[in-house]
Amino acid sequence: MLSSWVWSSMRLGLSKSLSRNVGGRVSGERRKVDIAGIYPPLTTPFTATAEVDYGKLEENLHKLSTFPFRGFVVQGSTGEFPFLTSRERLEVVSRVRQAMPKDKLLIVGSGCESTQATVEMTLSMAQVGADAALVVTPCYYRGRMDSAAFIHHYTKIADLSPIPVILYSVPANTALDLPVDAVVTLSQHPNIVGIKDSGGDVTRIGLIVHRTRGQDFQVLAGSAGFLMASYAFGAVGGVCALANVLGAQVCQLERLCLTGQWEDAQKLQHRLIEPNTAVTRRFGIPGLKKTMDWLGYYGGPCRAPLQELSASDEEALRSDFTNNGWL
Template structure:
């Protein structure tokens, strides 16, 4: 049975109301924006502020995404927690909501050896019926999945791929080499700078935070590639590279993305963590968005 997920999945922001509470109506509007651009949904990730959501909110966000998407596109939900036990508990609840797959970051805060990471992921994959993507984001977790570890984990029948957000072509290439040898194991590219190159080298999909700001522009990289217009896909990548570089230079990239979406007139609320934007920074973001998207 194939679990291949293709194209663009937007690492969708979690919407909050003026009191900072989860805002499902506004969430539906953002999901619809992405579906209209041809994108699937990756919810509860870094751009979705999973690290400041409680379990009830994580489930509510996922439920909204599955319901609003209504089978029109893939929905992958992030479920990674520090402990194996909590990851499994959340994963079992998320699986009941009807997602296509789940994604699991390496446990964070606690430094782990590669064999400990393997034990964690095998336990999670054994316990869940929903397909599992590994999720490598060492800059945020302090733990790096090595290609040899991933090669071993890829033998598990319920581990169907890896999302790599290490940020380097070298890291992505190491996992693509694993995928080339193991049928049915897929690599999802995380960095917005490597979307086109990832597709050229064999990634089946990308998970894009920048697609919150530029849903159609990001989708063009995939859609042109998918129809065989490789040069067009590369140009589409170049069109968003300047936007990415300039926007991400302002602040922590997920915070800058959410602020940009808000300044574009969308009702997404403020980031829940302690990032604050000066009037000068907001003006800079407005200028960047107008420069690249108007």
């Protein structure tokens, strides 16, 4: 865990960062980031007593670093971030930053329900090494989360963030989409560089690409199940949970799309749809972690209230991988 001294230093750094704001923006030059590429959203390993297992985290990271990923996403939905304390979230990012290859990009989930808390978390994530902040839509008061609320929320965060901001729409978890008109407005902010869209609606992805042309704004598919279609519509990459277990295959699909080998890309995409659905919508993180155990990584338990798979679910999960030739 982060020591009290380190935590106090982060809080002090946060206060100093906020005090340096000029005209509502953090002073100093921000670095533009090209986010094109494939990213596995790292899982958070836990011990049998539900403590974060930092050793297993680093072991998984070293194995995943052998694939041609653009970088890693830490503390996204796959990382069980709602179940971690603020200190754990920062410690996980710090450990990954120290262990990962220096030429890889580190995108870090910093979203919280309130704008103020998200600003504070984003600043703290930047201090422990994040290259960009992935900010999920707040959703608890979803009935009031309209375009105006989202534009205000993300503009404030981007104004104050010392690192680039990536919008994150994941309706399967939040029960709401970030409206396209809000995305288009936010794409004009100089410190908002893209969106990870996990909804699976490729026509929406195409519309976002179309309506943000001319802006320095990039779209990432939020799942391997619609990666090929997203590339065809103009996306530049993907954050794919499946890449935690089939990293070589997801990167191969990227290469086939980028080189225009669409027939081969289609064949590979077809073989990835069922296993991808299994480790996302069907069995979720428990399914992904079980598959990691099968394929040479450490999956281990989830943190409660997530539970392990039943025997019948485990059998169905294995079938989705064996039927497509991956186990």
